[in-house]
Amino acid sequence: MIKAPFEMEKISDEEYILNMGPQHPSTHGVLRIVLKLDGEVVTGLYPDVGYIHSSVEKMCENKKFEMITPYTDRLDYLSAVNYNWAYVAAVEKLMGIQLPERAEYMRVMLAELNRIMSHLLWYSAFGMDVGALTPIFYAFREREEVIDMVEGMTGGRLTHHAFRIGGFKNDLQKDFLSRLEKFLAKFEDRICEYEALLINNVILTARTKGVGILDKDTAINYGVTGPVLRGSGCAIDLRKNAPYSVYSKFDFRVCTGKNGDTWDRLKVRMDEMRESAKILKQAAAMLPAGEFCAKVPRVIKPAPGEVYTKVESARGEFGVYMVSDGTEKPYRIKFRSPSFSNLSVLKEITIGSKIADVVAIMGSLDLVIPEIDR
Amino acid sequence: MNFQEILEKIKTKHEVLESKEDLGVLNAYIATAKIAAVAAFMKDELKFEQLNFITAVDFPANNAIEVVYHFFSYETADSVVLRIKLDRAKAEVPTISGVFKTADWHEREASEMFGIKFSGHPDLNRLLLPDGIESPLRKDYKNPDMTPLPKA
Numbered sequence: 001m002i003k004a005p006f007e008m009e010k011i012s013d014e015e016y017i018l019n020m021g022p023q024h025p026s027t028h029g030v031l032r033i034v035l036k037l038d039g040e041v042v043t044g045l046y047p048d049v050g051y052i053h054s055s056v057e058k059m060c061e062n063k064k065f066e067m068i069t070p071y072t073d074r075l076d077y078l079s080a081v082n083y084n085w086a087y088v089a090a091v092e093k094l095m096g097i098q099l100p101e102r103a104e105y106m107r108v109m110l111a112e113l114n115r116i117m118s119h120l121l122w123y124s125a126f127g128m129d130v131g132a133l134t135p136i137f138y139a140f141r142e143r144e145e146v147i148d149m150v151e152g153m154t155g156g157r158l159t160h161h162a163f164r165i166g167g168f169k170n171d172l173q174k175d176f177l178s179r180l181e182k183f184l185a186k187f188e189d190r191i192c193e194y195e196a197l198l199i200n201n202v203i204l205t206a207r208t209k210g211v212g213i214l215d216k217d218t219a220i221n222y223g224v225t226g227p228v229l230r231g232s233g234c235a236i237d238l239r240k241n242a243p244y245s246v247y248s249k250f251d252f253r254v255c256t257g258k259n260g261d262t263w264d265r266l267k268v269r270m271d272e273m274r275e276s277a278k279i280l281k282q283a284a285a286m287l288p289a290g291e292f293c294a295k296v297p298r299v300i301k302p303a304p305g306e307v308y309t310k311v312e313s314a315r316g317e318f319g320v321y322m323v324s325d326g327t328e329k330p331y332r333i334k335f336r337s338p339s340f341s342n343l344s345v346l347k348e349i350t351i352g353s354k355i356a357d358v359v360a361i362m363g364s365l366d367l368v369i370p371e372i373d374r
Numbered sequence: 375m376n377f378q379e380i381l382e383k384i385k386t387k388h389e390v391l392e393s394k395e396d397l398g399v400l401n402a403y404i405a406t407a408k409i410a411a412v413a414a415f416m417k418d419e420l421k422f423e424q425l426n427f428i429t430a431v432d433f434p435a436n437n438a439i440e441v442v443y444h445f446f447s448y449e450t451a452d453s454v455v456l457r458i459k460l461d462r463a464k465a466e467v468p469t470i471s472g473v474f475k476t477a478d479w480h481e482r483e484a485s486e487m488f489g490i491k492f493s494g495h496p497d498l499n500r501l502l503l504p505d506g507i508e509s510p511l512r513k514d515y516k517n518p519d520m521t522p523l524p525k526a
Contacts, residue, residue, distance in 0.1 A: 050502035057487075058510055093397065220423050220448075223476030234448075242451040306396050308426070308444055308453065321444065323431055332511075336427040336444075344479045373502055 014038050018355075022051050026129045026359045029369030033346075033358070040354050045347045053373040060333040065091055065300040066165060068330070072320075073159035075335060075371040078121055081114035081150075082313035083371075084163040089244065089309040090320045091165050094302035100291040103167035104246045109180070109283045110150065110162050111311075112276040116187075117146050118314035119269045119276075122366045126266070127198050129363040130207060135198045142190055145183050149176060165300060167293030177284055184284075187277050191270060199266055208262040212349045212361035215260055222348065223341035226316025227268045228365055232260035238312040249286070250279045262357075265364040301328055308336075315339055315366055337371040380454055383420060388412050401455045406467050409458060413443065413470040422447045422454060428470075428480035430488040432513045437462050439488055439512075443470070460490065462512075469495040487511040 011017065021032035030051035036044030056075065060068050072087045073080040085107060092099070099107075120143040127135035147157050152173045154160040162168070198204055214224070219232045229236055237254040239247040255271035257264025304326040310319035316338030323332040342365050350358055377400035381393055384402060388411065392403040404412050416422040422445035430441045443456040458467055469492040471478040481492040482501040489509035492498060509515060 050500075050504070053502040055510065058515075218475075221475045223425055223474070236448055241448060242446075306401075306455075308399070308455075310426070317426070319426060321427065321429065321442070332431045334427065334429040340479065341476050344476065 011036065012038075015043060020358065022048075026362060027369070028125060028367060031343075031367070031369050031372075033362075035355065035358065037355060040356075042350055042353055042355060042358060045350050045358075047343055047346055049343070049369075049372050051373065052370060054370075056374045057333055057335065060330060062329065064328045065302070065330065068333070069163065069165070070159070070161045072335075073156075073161050075337065075374060076313065076315070076318070076339075076368045077158050077370065078368055079114055079118040079314040080156075080158070080160050081110050081162050082311050083318055084161065085111060086309050086311045086313075086318050086320045088163045088165050089311070090307050090322045091300065091302060093307050093309055094305055094322065094324055095165075095297075095300070097166050097294050097296060099167055099294050101246075101288045102290045103292050103294070105283050105287045106168060106172060106292060107163065108246060108250075109280060109287075110153065110160075112279050112283070113146050113150055114160075115276050115314045116273050117143055117150070119273050120146070122269060122314075123194060123198070126363040126366075129359050130204060132198055132201075132204070135194065138190075138194060138197060142183075142187065145179075149179055149183070152176065152179075164293065164296075166296035167291070169293075171292045177287070180280065180284055184277055184281055188274065191273055191277075195270055199263075199270055205263060207357075208266065208360055208364070210259070210261050211353060211357050212262045212364065213260050214345065214349045218348055219260070219345065222345040224316070224345050225338050225341065226312070226314070227272060228265055228316065228342050228345075230255060231257040231265035231268045231364075233258055238310060238317060242310075244309070244311060250282050252278050262360055262364040269366075299328065301326065310336070313338060315368065315371075316342060318371075335371070335374055337374065339365075339367045339369075340372045343367055343372060377454075380420070380452065384412070384415070387415055387419070396455075399453050399455055401457055403457050403459060406458050406460065409443075409456070410468050410470050410473060412456060413473045416445055416454065416456070417473060420447070421449050422452075424448060425470075425474040425476050425480075426453075428477055428484055430484050430490060430511075432462070432488065432511065434462065434513050439465050439490065441467055441484065441490065465490040466493055467491075468493050471495055 015038050018035045021027045022030045032048040034046040072083040076083050120139040124136035124139040151157050154162040214232050216232050219229050233256050235254045235256050240254050252275045255268050257268050302324045306323050308321045310317050319336035321334040322330055325331040377395050380400050390402045394401045424446040426444040426446050428443050430439050432439050439460045441458040445454045486500050486503050
């Protein structure tokens with residue numbers, strides 16, 4: 001929390017300070033951005049985070065390993081499955097648990113469905129940020145179907161708590177694959193519809209092309225990951241660069257942008273949904289029969305040691321750094337969240353643009369505040 | 375590169391106090407004053423261009439706080455961990471935010487959570503915590519809200 005982000009004597013007569021948030025609708029949560037403005041042009045910017053800091057890392061130190069998984073859902077309520085994954089993978093790596101093949105494929109399928117869910121919600125919210133109210137009705141039509149599928153599997157619509165240490169609690173629902181097939185058959189066309197509706201719209205392109213340009217080196221230096229980094233032209237995706245689980249068996253493309261402006265970041269997410277659909281198709285075809293959970297000891301007590309596991313979530317690299325001292329509770333857990341680093345670059349790409357662009361740029365970063373504050 | 379090769383490469387230019395392998399990842403202990411130089415070496419020479427995170431782990435039994443720097447190379451997909459041992463009573467370490475911009479926020483977070491001073495940091499204000507909460511992630515942190523409720 002910051003009280004005086006700018007020194008008063010450094011503000012010229014022409015400039016003034018404007019608080020954006022903590023209750024501004026376009027910040028999607030409790031985030032405050034202090035703006036220094038000269039007329040309509042942003043000359044200074046200071047993000048103020050921590051309003052909903054809930055001390056998850058400290059809480060985890062007092063919980064048993066199997067009790068922590070639901071906490072990871074709540075870090076990022078839009079892409080909960082991927083966050084589960086990084087955590088359970090850390091415990092599994094420390095304990096040396098080998099997953100059955102079927103569980104790995106099921107995990108990939110749920111994670112990709114979750115990515116589609118997250119991108120669809122981002123698409124709707126971004127539309128509303130820039131003043132287009134219709135896209136949300138189109139995107140939610142498909143999002144409901146995806147949520148229904150994941151709900152059937154896990155019982156949750158928002159914070160799914162899908163994964164367990166060692167695999168899953170139950171097998172896929174009987175009609176899961178047929179529903180998935182039905183969904184994928186039309187989804188490709190629907191993405192084209194979304195693009196025609198919003199992304200290629202003349203007004204939106206005018207508002208986003210050439211705005212908030214983030215170059216490659218700055219992005220890497222700030223630790224930016226995910227679609228934001230790929231929008232800047234870096235073909236970096238953990239699913240390809242450091243493949244975890246069975247991702248190396250699928251054929252998919254890493255989508256990148258060219259200029260690193262706001263529009264490129266939008267386009268990358270739309271393309272990524274296509275690639276996710278491609279992975280889902282392959283995973284459904286390759287899904288082996290067998291067990292859905294490994295043999296896990298009743299008492300989870302990993303050997304002493306340290307591990308860092310990371311997954312490509314919908315927003316970028318989410319990692320769990322875990323120190324175990326051989327007891328039933330972790331000694332220390334650190335969550336490396338993608339939005340934390342993605343937000344820190346905001347100052348770099350916003351200064352010099354108009355105040356209305358701040359909303360568009362922030363929307364294109366796809367921030368989720370609970371994972372920044374943790 | 376395996377961890378032995380990376381260790382040899384670091385050793386050619388910089389002193390490594392102690393090293394261990396943890397699940398295939400190199401953990402190298404560095405002298406406190408050298409951290410910025412080693413971080414720059416990692417970034418420019420060894421091409422570990424991503425700093426995943428900076429955090430700390432408290433070990434009251436050894437009277438030490440260890441600062442952990444986790445690096446990743448996009449080219450070779452290798453990870454390296456640099457570590458620094460600090461005295462719990464006088465925890466101070468030079469900043470590396472001049473080398474990696476992402477260190478700026480991570481150091482601010484580690485600073486308020488563990489009471490570590492990152493000397494030379496441009497803006498070591500509080501990031502997430504409100505006033506009045508000091509170093510909550512240290513193991514000896516006490517707060518009345520954290521006492522468990524009596525069993526019914």
